[in-house]
Amino acid sequence: xxxxxxxxxxxxxxxxxxxxxxxxxxxxxxxxxxxxxxxxxxxxxxxxxxx
Numbered sequence: 001x002x003x004x005x006x007x008x009x010x011x012x013x014x015x016x017x018x019x020x021x022x023x024x025x026x027x028x029x030x031x032x033x034x035x036x037x038x039x040x041x042x043x044x045x046x047x048x049x050x051x
Contacts, residue, residue, distance in 0.1 A: 007038075014039045 014032075021030055025046045033041035 010038065014042070017042055 018030060018032075021042065021044050025044065027049060028044065028046035031043040031045070032039055033043065
């Protein structure tokens, strides 16, 4: 598989993972780690606010 064909597939997977992370959190951040132009890791840091 060529590099051009694998990147859109990777983008779809990353977008789905980010959407899933966003749906399960109210406050916090998502960090995208990139190496050599490719997403290698997603980090979710969720904040819990006590009222």
